[in-house]
Amino acid sequence: MSLAFSTLIFEWRRYFAAIIALAVAGLMVLAMTGMFLGVGKAFTATIDRSPAEIMVLAADSDSLFGNNSGLPRRLIPTVYQHPDVTEVMPLSGSWAFWSNFPKDGQPAKGNGVQVMVIDPAPGSLTIPNDFDERMLQTIAEPYAVIIDSSSEGKLGVKIGDKAKMNGQTIWVRGATNDYPSMFNSIVFTSRQTAKLLNIVDEGPRVGGLLVKIKDPKRVKQVVAELNQMGGGQYKAWAREDLSKVSERGMLKEGGISVIIGFAVVVGAFIGIVITWQTLQSAILANIKEFAGLRALGVSMGSLRLIIMEISFWVGIFGLIMTAVLVAGISMIAKSLNIPMDFPLYIDIPVSIVLLLIAIMSGFFSLGVLKKSQPADLLR
Known part of the structure; x- marks a missing residue:
C-alpha cells in the first residue's frame, strides 16, 4: 500500500469533502443529461420494442x-x-x-x-x-x-x-x-x-x-x-441505429445542449474549487508530516508525486461515490415514472472529466508544500 493511499485511508475525514464535491459535480451533469436522454428513450420506446x-x-x-x-x-x-x-x-x-x-x-x-x-x-x-x-x-x-x-x-x-x-x-x-x-x-x-x-x-x-x-x-x-x-x-x-441516432439527436437540440453545457461548466467549477480548497486544507493539516519527510531526506519532487497520487485517489473515490448517487437517483426516478438513461458515451467522458478535475486540484495545491520546512519541527 502506497503512502498516498494510506494517508487517504487513515485521514479520510479530511478528504471526504473533496470526494463529495466531485460526486455532486458528476451527479449534476449525469442527472441533467440522463433526464433528457430518458425523454428521448421514452420517445423511441415503441421503435425499440x-x-x-x-x-x-x-x-x-x-x-x-x-x-x-x-x-x-x-x-x-x-x-x-x-x-x-x-x-x-x-x-x-x-x-x-x-x-x-x-x-x-x-x-x-x-x-x-x-x-x-x-x-x-x-x-x-x-x-x-x-x-x-x-x-x-x-x-x-x-x-x-x-x-x-x-x-x-x-x-x-x-x-x-x-x-x-x-x-x-x-x-x-x-x-x-x-x-x-x-x-x-x-x-x-x-x-x-x-x-x-x-x-x-x-x-x-x-x-x-x-x-x-x-x-x-x-x-x-x-x-x-x-x-x-x-x-x-x-x-x-x-432499427438499433435509428434509436441511437435519435437519442443523440436530443443533445443536438439548441436549448438542450445549452442547458447541458451550462450544467457541465457549473459542475466543473464547483468540483475544481471545492476539491482544490479541500485538498489544500488537508495538506496543511498534515504539513508537519510532510516536513518530517523532508527532514528524512525525501525530495520535493517525491512529495509532489505523493500529493498528485492523493488527488488521483480522491478522483477514483469520487467516481465511486458518483456511481452510488446516480444509482440512487435512478431508483427514485424509476419509482416516480421519470425516464432516465445513462449511456456509456456520456458516462465515460464525464468520468474522465471528474478524474481530471481531481488531478488539477492536486496540481493547484502543490504550492502548499513550500510551507513544509524541516526547521518548523523544532518549534
Whole structure:
C-alpha cells in the first residue's frame, strides 16, 4: 500500500469533502443529461420494442425527431422488391387532444397525447414486443385505448374510465408499465379506432415504414441495398441505429445542449474549487508530516508525486461515490415514472472529466508544500 493511499485511508475525514464535491459535480451533469436522454428513450420506446429490424423514413431524415414529411405510400411495393424483405407495414401515429370526465372532486384534465396505432392481428409489425394476447384482445374493441400507468394522474383516468379524444368518447381498457413520458402521454389504439377518431387515414402518404427481413443478421447489408434501390426516394435505417441516432439527436437540440453545457461548466467549477480548497486544507493539516519527510531526506519532487497520487485517489473515490448517487437517483426516478438513461458515451467522458478535475486540484495545491520546512519541527 502506497503512502498516498494510506494517508487517504487513515485521514479520510479530511478528504471526504473533496470526494463529495466531485460526486455532486458528476451527479449534476449525469442527472441533467440522463433526464433528457430518458425523454428521448421514452420517445423511441415503441421503435425499440418493434419486431421489425429496419425502418424506412423520408430521404432527408437524420433521426426520428423532426421526421414530419413522411413517405409516399407507393414506395411500399418498392421496398417489397428486395428478396430478403418479408413484410412491410406503415408506422401510423398522430397527435390528439385528450380530456377526461371528472368525477366528484376530480379536476378536469385536458392534454395533448401521442397516439400510436396498432394492428391487433397476430404477428403484426406494429405490435410492440411487450404486448401480450390479452392486451391485443382489449385494444381490438372499438373505441378502446391503452395508456401507460405513469400517465393516469396526468390524464385524470384509471382503467375502466371513459374519456374523450378529439371530442369523441373512448374507453381506457388497459395500461402498460414501460412507456413513461414527461411531455405528451403515449396512448395506444387500434387502426380501426384511429379511423373512427379521424386520427389516421389511408391517404397517399405514410409516416414511415416498418420492415421485417428473413435473416436479422443481415440487417446492415439489407439496409445498404434498400438505400441503393431507393435511389434517394427514402432512407432505410437499422432499427438499433435509428434509436441511437435519435437519442443523440436530443443533445443536438439548441436549448438542450445549452442547458447541458451550462450544467457541465457549473459542475466543473464547483468540483475544481471545492476539491482544490479541500485538498489544500488537508495538506496543511498534515504539513508537519510532510516536513518530517523532508527532514528524512525525501525530495520535493517525491512529495509532489505523493500529493498528485492523493488527488488521483480522491478522483477514483469520487467516481465511486458518483456511481452510488446516480444509482440512487435512478431508483427514485424509476419509482416516480421519470425516464432516465445513462449511456456509456456520456458516462465515460464525464468520468474522465471528474478524474481530471481531481488531478488539477492536486496540481493547484502543490504550492502548499513550500510551507513544509524541516526547521518548523523544532518549534
